[in-house]
Amino acid sequence: MTVHxxxxxxxxxxxxxxxxxSIRDVARLAGVSHQTVSRVLNAHPxxxxxxxxxxxxxxxxxxxxxxSAARALVKGQSRTIGVLSAMSAEYGxxxxxxxxxxxxxEAGYFVNTANISRGEPSSIQAAVDHLMDQSVEGIVVxxxxxxxxxxxEKLSIAVPYVTLQSTGVADKHAxxxxxIAGARLATRHLIDLGHRNIYHLAGPQDWIEAEARMxxxxxxxxANDVPTTAPILGDWTAGFGxxxxxxxxxxxxxxxxxxxxxxxxxxxxxAIRDAGLDIPxxxxxxxxxxxxxxxxxxxxxxxxxxxxxxxxxxxxxLLLANITGGANEASSSxxxxxxxxxxxxxxxxx
Amino acid sequence: MTVHxxxxxxxxxxxxxxxxxSIRDVARLAGVSHQTVSRVLNAHPxxxxxxxxxxxxxxxxxxxxxxSAARALVKGQSRTIGVLSAMSAEYGxxxxxxxxxxxxxEAGYFVNTANISRGEPSSIQAAVDHLMDQSVEGIVVxxxxxxxxxxxEKLSIAVPYVTLQSTGVADKHAxxxxxIAGARLATRHLIDLGHRNIYHLAGPQDWIEAEARMxxxxxxxxANDVPTTAPILGDWTAGFGxxxxxxxxxxxxxxxxxxxxxxxxxxxxxAIRDAGLDIPxxxxxxxxxxxxxxxxxxxxxxxxxxxxxxxxxxxxxLLLANITGGANEASSSxxxxxxxxxxxxxxxxx
DNA sequence: CGTTGGAATGTGCACGGTCACAATTGCGAC
DNA sequence: GTCGCAATTGTGACCGTGCACATTCCAACG
Numbered sequence: 001m002t003v004h005x006x007x008x009x010x011x012x013x014x015x016x017x018x019x020x021x022s023i024r025d026v027a028r029l030a031g032v033s034h035q036t037v038s039r040v041l042n043a044h045p046x047x048x049x050x051x052x053x054x055x056x057x058x059x060x061x062x063x064x065x066x067x068s069a070a071r072a073l074v075k076g077q078s079r080t081i082g083v084l085s086a087m088s089a090e091y092g093x094x095x096x097x098x099x100x101x102x103x104x105x106e107a108g109y110f111v112n113t114a115n116i117s118r119g120e121p122s123s124i125q126a127a128v129d130h131l132m133d134q135s136v137e138g139i140v141v142x143x144x145x146x147x148x149x150x151x152x153e154k155l156s157i158a159v160p161y162v163t164l165q166s167t168g169v170a171d172k173h174a175x176x177x178x179x180i181a182g183a184r185l186a187t188r189h190l191i192d193l194g195h196r197n198i199y200h201l202a203g204p205q206d207w208i209e210a211e212a213r214m215x216x217x218x219x220x221x222x223a224n225d226v227p228t229t230a231p232i233l234g235d236w237t238a239g240f241g242x243x244x245x246x247x248x249x250x251x252x253x254x255x256x257x258x259x260x261x262x263x264x265x266x267x268x269x270x271a272i273r274d275a276g277l278d279i280p281x282x283x284x285x286x287x288x289x290x291x292x293x294x295x296x297x298x299x300x301x302x303x304x305x306x307x308x309x310x311x312x313x314x315x316x317x318l319l320l321a322n323i324t325g326g327a328n329e330a331s332s333s334x335x336x337x338x339x340x341x342x343x344x345x346x347x348x349x350x
Numbered sequence: 351m352t353v354h355x356x357x358x359x360x361x362x363x364x365x366x367x368x369x370x371x372s373i374r375d376v377a378r379l380a381g382v383s384h385q386t387v388s389r390v391l392n393a394h395p396x397x398x399x400x401x402x403x404x405x406x407x408x409x410x411x412x413x414x415x416x417x418s419a420a421r422a423l424v425k426g427q428s429r430t431i432g433v434l435s436a437m438s439a440e441y442g443x444x445x446x447x448x449x450x451x452x453x454x455x456e457a458g459y460f461v462n463t464a465n466i467s468r469g470e471p472s473s474i475q476a477a478v479d480h481l482m483d484q485s486v487e488g489i490v491v492x493x494x495x496x497x498x499x500x501x502x503e504k505l506s507i508a509v510p511y512v513t514l515q516s517t518g519v520a521d522k523h524a525x526x527x528x529x530i531a532g533a534r535l536a537t538r539h540l541i542d543l544g545h546r547n548i549y550h551l552a553g554p555q556d557w558i559e560a561e562a563r564m565x566x567x568x569x570x571x572x573a574n575d576v577p578t579t580a581p582i583l584g585d586w587t588a589g590f591g592x593x594x595x596x597x598x599x600x601x602x603x604x605x606x607x608x609x610x611x612x613x614x615x616x617x618x619x620x621a622i623r624d625a626g627l628d629i630p631x632x633x634x635x636x637x638x639x640x641x642x643x644x645x646x647x648x649x650x651x652x653x654x655x656x657x658x659x660x661x662x663x664x665x666x667x668l669l670l671a672n673i674t675g676g677a678n679e680a681s682s683s684x685x686x687x688x689x690x691x692x693x694x695x696x697x698x699x700x
Numbered sequence: 701c702g703t704t705g706g707a708a709t710g711t712g713c714a715c716g717g718t719c720a721c722a723a724t725t726g727c728g729a730c
Numbered sequence: 731g732t733c734g735c736a737a738t739t740g741t742g743a744c745c746g747t748g749c750a751c752a753t754t755c756c757a758a759c760g
Contacts, residue, residue: 019426022716033740038718046737068484069422070716074745076369078419089658094444098465105464105476110484112460115448126455134418134460238646263643270646293613296588296620298648308439372746383710388748396707420746423715 021062030058041066072135081319082131083113084124084152086143087236090263091291092308093142096164099312100140107320112136116143124151138319140164146206160322162315163208179209182304182337183216186258186286189302189339191224194347195256195284200231201244201268203260213260213288234264241267249275255283255348262287262294262303269297269344280346290340300342310335371412380408391416422485430460431669432481434502436493437586438465440613441641442658443492446514449662450490457670462486466493474501488669490514496556510672512665513558529559532654532687533566536608536636539652539689541574544697545606545634550581551594551618553610563610563638584614591617599625605633605698612637612644612653619647619694630696640690650692660685 023041027034032055039047040055058064072078081104085093097113104111112134114127128151131139139161141148152161190198200217203210214231221228232248234240241264248254249271259265265287272283279285279299287294290305314335373391377384382405389397390405408414422428431454435443447463454461462484464477478501481489489511491498502511540548550567553560564581571578582598584590591614598604599621609615615637622633629635629649637644637653644651664685 020716024716034716035718035741036739039739042718046739048738051738065483065485067423067716069419069428070745071718072419073417073423073716073747074718076745088448089441089445091439091441095439097463098438101463101465102467105480110462110480112462113447113451114455115451117452130455130460133415135415238643242646266643267646270648270650273648293588293616293643296592296617298620298623300620370746374746384747385711385749386709389709392748394708396709398708401708417746420715421748423717423745424747424749426715 020067021064022067023064026055026058026062026064029062030055077137078110078135079108080110080112080134080136081316081323082134082136082139083111084116084127084131084139084141084143084148085113086116086145086148088113088115088142090236092261092289092306095308096142096312096315099309100316103313103316107316109137109316109320116148121147121151124148128152138162138323140315140319143207145204146208149208160319162319162322164311164315178334178336179212180216180219182288182306182339183213183258184220185337185339186288186304187217187220188224189341189345190256190258190284190286191220191226193256193284193345196226196348197254197256198226199229199248199254199257201241201257201259201264202231202233203236203264205233210260217258234260236261236263238263238267238270240264242271244268245271246274249277256285256345257283258286258288260288262289262291262297262301265294265301265303265344266297269299269301280344281349284345284348286345294340295342297344299344302342302345303340305338305340307335370417371414372417373414376405376408376412376414379412380405427487428460428485429458430462430484430486431488431490431666431673432484432486433461433463433490433492434466434477434481434498435463435491436466436495436498438463438492440586442611442639442656445658446492446662446665449659450666453663453666457666459487459666459670466498471497471501474498478502488512488673490665490669493557495554496558499558510669512669512672514661514665528684528686529562530566530569532638532656532689533563533608534570535687535689536638536654537567537570538574539691539695540606540608540634540636541570541576543606543634543695546576546698547604547606548576549579549598549604549607551591551607551609551614552581552583553586553614555583560610567608584610586611586613588613588617588620590614592621594618595621596624599627606635606695607633608636608638610638612639612641612647612651615644615651615653615694616647619649619651630694631699634695634698636695644690645692647694649694652692652695653690655688655690657685 023037024034027037030037032051036047036051037055037059040052040059068079083097083100085097087093088097101111112131114130116123116127124147136159138159139152141152141161141163149163187198198221200214202214205211217231218228232244234244241259244264245268248257257268259268265285269279269285272279272285277283285301287301287303288306290303294301294303373387374384377387380387382401386397386401387405387409390402390409418429433447433450435447437443438447451461462481464480466473466477474497486509488509489502491502491511491513499513537548548571550564552564555561567581568578582594584594591609594614595618598607607615607618609618615635619629619635622629622635627633635651637651638656640653640655644653
């Protein structure tokens with residue numbers, strides 16, 4: 001169907017079906033050049049108000065949407081950032097990812113996530129390749145396993161990257177969250193209560209944050225001249241916590257355990273109760289993360305709260321600062337975890 | 351720096367820095383046309399083996415990567431699918447998302463996730479817009495709230511979409527996971543144990559899966575002629591479970607509760623224990639989802655297991671079938687949840 | 701030895717935006 | 731009335747890849 005327009009131009013009212021309207025379709029209907037439309041879209045200052053309105057009207061009528069592929073092609077940038085993540089089904093990573101997505105969207109960026117199923121190098125490689133294929137402008141590494149970082153650095157990646165959950169040292173790659181301080185808080189709490197025989201159930205050693213929490217534990221123990229035993233290396237799961245608990249109970253030379261995360265703490269408590277012992281009377285337990293369920297564990301878990309959402313937001317701020325070369329105010333104030341005391345800790349009975 | 355090549359062509363050894371090598375750079379160095387390079391990349395059948403090898407060599411040398419924006423532009427498809435998700439920090443959604451990403455990557459697709467922070471319509475609109483801006487080829491809706499579905503349909507979206515966690519009816523939009531059957535399984539278990547006074551703690555009513563589980567509960571109760579009380583409407587969180595538990599205990603006219611998910615079940619158990627009652631002696635509890643922690647709750651929770659990962663995989667299979675117009679074998683065999691009996695259920699004491 | 705036809709390769713344009721630059725318009729000052 | 735300058739708008743090329751079509755190559759056949 002065609003209609004006659006007063007200007008004397010024959011115009012097809014419905015543009016050829018099957019193809020989304022382009023900037024030129026809009027231009028034709030608005031009676032301007034395609035460049036003017038582009039200017040309206042990009043809020044160019046020198047556009048007459050009346051022109052702008054007219055173009056905007058056509059845009060709305062046609063439900064025109066800029067083609068991001070075309071824009072990416074000509075500008076040479078994809079407006080996409082990549083997220084490299086392991087164990088993304090866990091509460092911590094998942095919360096951060098959600099916050100990252102929100103923050104990125106806010107800034108007009110798209111987020112593309114690639115999971116690292118296992119620690120296998122090939123899997124890491126595949127994930128990084130996937131992101132690079134999309135020509136992401138930056139990468140967020142959520143599961144900062146040492147080997148992942150190494151793989152990325154070895155790739156001499158052309159794009160900036162940021163790792164979440166670091167050791168508290170703020171450089172241009174790492175977010176300054178003081179995991180060590182958090183671990184010291186937890187350890188100090190146990191020491192203050194009078195515990196002297198404290199075990200530490202650590203996370204996988206190739207995780208930077210696991211290593212940081214362990215270091216915090218050892219530092220605080222050392223600072224208070226409390227002798228330590230070697231930490232037990234776990235895998236973050238409640239199942240492992242349970243098995244570790246059963247093993248530990250065969251010795252039973254401790255009055256408290258500091259677990260590297262809440263899930264393992266849950267498993268630990270399960271094993272301890274199975275053995276007929278009481279928490280916190282016989283054993284005190286401290287976790288890490290403060291997942292939403294921790295307040296309803298039995299007993300409610302004393303733990304260290306991390307603000308994963310804030311973490312995600314800062315992460316994007318830092319990355320975007322790297323990308324655009326702008327200043328980075330985000331890392332200026334380090335994020336300090338907070339001790340949440342509930343009912344799983346008490347002075348030792350002996 | 352330039353070098354003289356035997357063929358008599360002057361070639362710049364290092365292509366102009368600052369720009370990634372293009373298909374033409376490869377072509378020039380390999381002494382073929384850009385189209386031949388394109389054919390190698392797309393595994394065109396009519397390419398001489400020797401030519402293919404030569405081109406491949408240059409590609410490796412240059413570390414050439416096809417520009418996905420250019421490809422998307424000319425082919426008119428982005429090879430990207432969008433995920434619309436709410437509460438993506440929860441175990442269920444997060445697991446599915448991870449599986450979706452893996453499956454999509456396997457199929458050569460990118461995944462772009464947009465979160466719906468609250469139920470606000472504007473938030474939904476913004477999320478959908480964001481995905482459409484990226485010109486996704488399909489959408490997976492993870493948080494199947496009624497209003498989200500409505501919003502999407504109202505948009506008369508030009509792309510196919512699939513919703514996760516449906517009522518068991520397999521149509522072209524919904525994955526056939528029988529939530530109703532799962533809920534009946536849980537309810538039946540309680541009835542079989544001898545319970546006759548059973549409450550149901552449901553999820554938010556605008557969630558399709560919450561509604562399906564509630565329906566399953568009511569159906570099974572009706573089928574066994576057990577009188578029912580009105581379900582309590584919750585918000586999926588452990589905190590709500592706790593408060594609901596405290597309220598319910600003021601009446602205490604029940605011997606069992608079927609909770610719509612494991613988190614609320616946890617809060618429920620917390621409240622019940624706080625009141626000095628024993629689980630399962632005084633009250634039996636059944637959850638839904640079987641999150642990894644459920645096995646280590648106190649007591650270990652009887653629940654209904656959902657295979658979220660398989661769900662994610664099938665979801666992509668269905669969506670890709672919709673996109674390519676191919677056959678869909680995925681939905682042929684509906685996914686049936688499985689009852690996992692642990693220690694939170696027992697025959698009623700009275 | 702010319703013809704034929706399929707395999708292998710090349711040519712030019714299109715995709716939908718943006719950029720650099722050119723052209724036109726508008727308006728106050730001379 | 732016209733000149734100058736800034737504001738506004740238009741023109742054409744280009745980004746990297748795939749498609750349609752044209753061309754070349756080469757072996758088999760009559």
